Amino acid sequence: xxxxxxxxxxxxxxxxxxxxxxxxxxxxxxxxxxxxxxxxxxxxxxxxxxxxxxxxxxxxxxxxxxxxxxxxxxxxxxxxxxxxxxxxxxxxxxxxxxxxxxxxxxxxxxxxxxxxxxxxxxxxxxxxxxxxxxxxxxxxxxxxxxxxxxx
Numbered sequence: 455x456x457x458x459x460x461x462x463x464x465x466x467x468x469x470x471x472x473x474x475x476x477x478x479x480x481x482x483x484x485x486x487x488x489x490x491x492x493x494x495x496x497x498x499x500x501x502x503x504x505x506x507x508x509x510x511x512x513x514x515x516x517x518x519x520x521x522x523x524x525x526x527x528x529x530x531x532x533x534x535x536x537x538x539x540x541x542x543x544x545x546x547x548x549x550x551x552x553x554x555x556x557x558x559x560x561x562x563x564x565x566x567x568x569x570x571x572x573x574x575x576x577x578x579x580x581x582x583x584x585x586x587x588x589x590x591x592x593x594x595x596x597x598x599x600x601x602x603x604x605x
Contacts (some may be wrong), residue, residue, distance in 0.1 A: 494528050496584045503577035512545055
């Protein structure tokens with residue numbers, strides 16, 4: 455594209471710098487705030503949705519996630535959430551303490567699902583939204599990085 459004159463050298467430099475900076479910043483920022491990456495949220499939500507829809511209690515579901523999660527961060531969070539629920543908190547109240555990890559929308563949807571008594575449907579919808587978000591994120595990242603590899 456550069457040979458055709460569609461993108462000047464300054465723009466190429468900015469695109470490359472942004473792609474590298476975005477990647478490093480995103481990883482560092484998420485690590486510092488103990489946030490789940492999108493894949494962690496999808497893994498956690500998918501397991502939670504499948505097991506809770508089959509009638510398994512939230513405590514047993516969190517124990518399963520704790521023992522079988524791919525990410526140490528997911529396993530540790532599941533363990534902490536499980537302990538707080540055992541000590542008397544609801545799932546929504548416990549997640550509200552981890553807003554930095556899960557995000558406000560996630561916590562709000564779980565709270566609404568718990569209040570309405572339709573946690574299974576809420577988790578299924580949330581899982582669908584997370585997968586769409588992952589799809590959009592990968593398309594945007596691909597669109598930003600593509601010019602760097604072409605040139």
